[in-house]
Amino acid sequence: MKRICLGLWLLITIPVFAQNKMVVFQSDFGLKDGAVAAMKGVAMRVSPDLKLYDLTHEIPAYNIWEAAYRLEQTVPYWSEGTVFVSVIDPGVGTERKSVVLKTNTGQFIVTPDNGTLTLVAASLGIAAIREIDETVNRRKDSGKSYTFHGRDVYAYTAARLAAGTITFEQVGPPLPNRVVTIPFQQPVLENGLLKGNIAILDIQYGNIWTNIPAELFNQLKPAYGDNLHVSFFHNDKKVTVVDAPYSETFGAVAKGKPLAYLNSLMQLSFALNQDSFAEVHHIGSGSEWRVEISLSHKK
Template sequence: MSDKRLITLLSDFGLSDVYVGVMKGVIAQINPALTVVDLTHQISPQNIAAARFCLMNAYPYFPQGTVHVAVVDPGVGSQRRAVAVQLNTGFLVGPDNGLFSGILRQTTAVAAVELINPQYWVKATPSTTFHGRDIFASVGAHLASGVPLENLGKVVNPNTLIELALPEKKTTATGIKGCIQYIDHFGNLVTNICAAEVQGKTWSIVASDYRIPMGQTYSDCQPGEVVSFIGSHDWLEIAVNGGSAQSQLHLDWQAAVEVVLTEESKG
């Protein structure tokens, strides 16, 4: 197996402390030939839903065999499981707290293990507050270097992996009820309703007592006005031209929205 596999890192560690650099040091000690890509380390603290969304939308853009190490872990040191998951196209390593559930709704897990083999950790007794260093970065590097998944711990049923509890979508007489599943750096509000669900339709979004018209991009309205469109990630989103939809509409994570389907498009 090639030692040139990619490892991605995602965390809520920020960049003002050394935590991310230390994880990269652990990886380099195990296999300096590995390529490490930072997805983001600016997930807001303990925001598992944001980590889930970012990882889910980044995953398809990486080559076969990539190992994704994700650490947003408010339960570190508790009884929550540390896991590695094999998919048809890559691997996931991190806490079993729901942050992998977005990917696992789209891609079937081939196998999963609970990480209980200290041979592949930095030390046999890991810190109770930094499993990113002592377990996940180390396991990810070994996995990317060719260590078989089953060597890393105890085989578990992938169906037992934690599903993050988010409001479910519901079909209504006029459209689809959903929620805000992500808020990006610009204050754009990303819903959990995807492009395929509105294909061939004209629609608008009702949220926070506003009816937001459908457009194609940010500039389809005047500066300061609100517009909805299909984002680059294929989810319907709400934005303000030159501003923050979150601030202007006073909406937050998991706030309710409804996509109102008005008519079939012509032609």
């Protein structure tokens, strides 16, 4: 009886991250040809019961950093057991490892270990990581294809995992709980100077999104209307300097004028009201872009 009770207690108290038959795809393939459809076709041949979704296929070609950002932006909103496929793979066919990472929150990410996991591994944590055993987890008769691992290895392995055809342990051998990372400016506050990375552009509108969280920004005790003096750097070369009032809404400033605000992820961001900050000031995003910010309280 004690053993039965202990077993029930373990089932109740230890989280079980079972696959849920959902696969979410991300790539830099675009939708102009059949590459995405081919990956989904491979998945559906594994199991027609799978539910297939798209994160995005508009990652700029070879842009591993943006792939890393989109995973961090999206993965936390999906339920445990969801399997993600991320194929931004400029090193396809080389010695980079093909892996499946299980996050501490129970999602799985199937991808080359080339920096794509930089952000999500840090924010969600690594429960475990395994290298894909291609002798088992590779589409049949694809062994001589070296340039489309997204179809032949990643989509196939993800579908088998999501469908429950294989367990996570059957993906392949375990690896140390670390991944290839891309260096970037971490958000810090030093002597009243905020430093952070330009993580991404809100590309539709040209807004600048940093990785500086509201909690860190609020240590400056900002009030709406306070002025932020912002320097933008690319590879440590200063590109431009802009003064922007901290604002609650875009309409708090005149059309075309700059403002600072907290975006939907509660991170410090910059915009021009009804114009593109990125285009006007020639600002990009990625690991090589950063900002330095000081604040002047209004009188």
